[in-house]
Amino acid sequence: MKEKNSVKKRWLRMVKPKPKTGSFVLPGDWLGVIEEFTPNEGTYEEKGEVYAANAGMVLIDKMERRVRVVPVEAPPFPKKGDVALGMIVKTGKALSIVSVARIGGRFLSSPCSGVIHVSQISNEFVVKPTDAFKTGDIVKAKVIDRRGDLIQLSTIGKKFGVVHAFCSKCGTMLIPKNEKSLICHNCGNEEKRKISVDYGKTKI
Ligand SMILES: [Zn+2]
Structure with missing residues (x-):
């Protein structure tokens, strides 16, 4: 079982580059493993893996080892030229x-x-x-x-x-x-x- 999990993790890393701060993600996108990050706002954990709960931008706090996904839906927004x-x-x-x-x-x-x-x-x-x-x-x-x-x-x-x-x-x-x-x-x-x-x- 343990072996199967590590194969899955390796596969996930291969098919999808790991999101970084500033990356856009969609719900369900893989963000990393629980050993690296504490899931936070906009994320969820499943079987030791951390995923995006909503679409948005990834913010990783390396010091605190936290990952967040800032949602994309927002109130009135700044426009070009502002x-x-x-x-x-x-x-x-x-x-x-x-x-x-x-x-x-x-x-x-x-x-x-x-x-x-x-x-x-x-x-x-x-x-x-x-x-x-x-x-x-x-x-x-x-x-x-x-x-x-x-x-x-x-x-x-x-x-x-x-x-x-x-x-x-x-x-x-x-x-x-x-x-x-x-x-x-x-x-x-x-x-x-x-x-x-x-x-x-x-x-x-
Ligand atoms: Zn000074």
């Missing part, structure tokens, strides 16, 4: 996940998820999202596309990028040093970001 304000909640290899709280001047009743692909950070080449954003940063971004309830954002352009950030060493609000870096006046720590010209001027 300016979004949100917080960076995760930076991965290619994507940064943003919890969007405000669209234009309007606060959303509940935050929605947006992603910024590494190619949409800046006109200049960015190797990895962590060179531009850190978890907890407040960013101003433009809505460039949406699929279901996931919005795709871009911070290309001078107006867009980080508008508020804290020192990752001591938590003090960082101050712009030049176009590409911020400095902490408390501990002297310097950090790179994709900085908006509106840094520090945007009401949060």
Whole structure:
């Protein structure tokens, strides 16, 4: 029986690439095994395997070893061209996940998820999202596309990028040093970001 299960697991992994944060899944799609993740909102467990309970975007918290699927059906949604304000909640290899709280001047009743692909950070080449954003940063971004309830954002352009950030060493609000870096006046720590010209001027 044990052997049969491991064959099934191997087969599942072969036929379907493992969903990552930002992947779209449908109900019943395999997400992983219970040893890796605690099933959470939007997922269910069956015989040690974790599946998506609804259609949506996968969010994996590696630290907490939790997997969630954020549903696609949502209230009125940001549209292409809107300016979004949100917080960076995760930076991965290619994507940064943003919890969007405000669209234009309007606060959303509940935050929605947006992603910024590494190619949409800046006109200049960015190797990895962590060179531009850190978890907890407040960013101003433009809505460039949406699929279901996931919005795709871009911070290309001078107006867009980080508008508020804290020192990752001591938590003090960082101050712009030049176009590409911020400095902490408390501990002297310097950090790179994709900085908006509106840094520090945007009401949060
Ligand atoms: Zn500091």
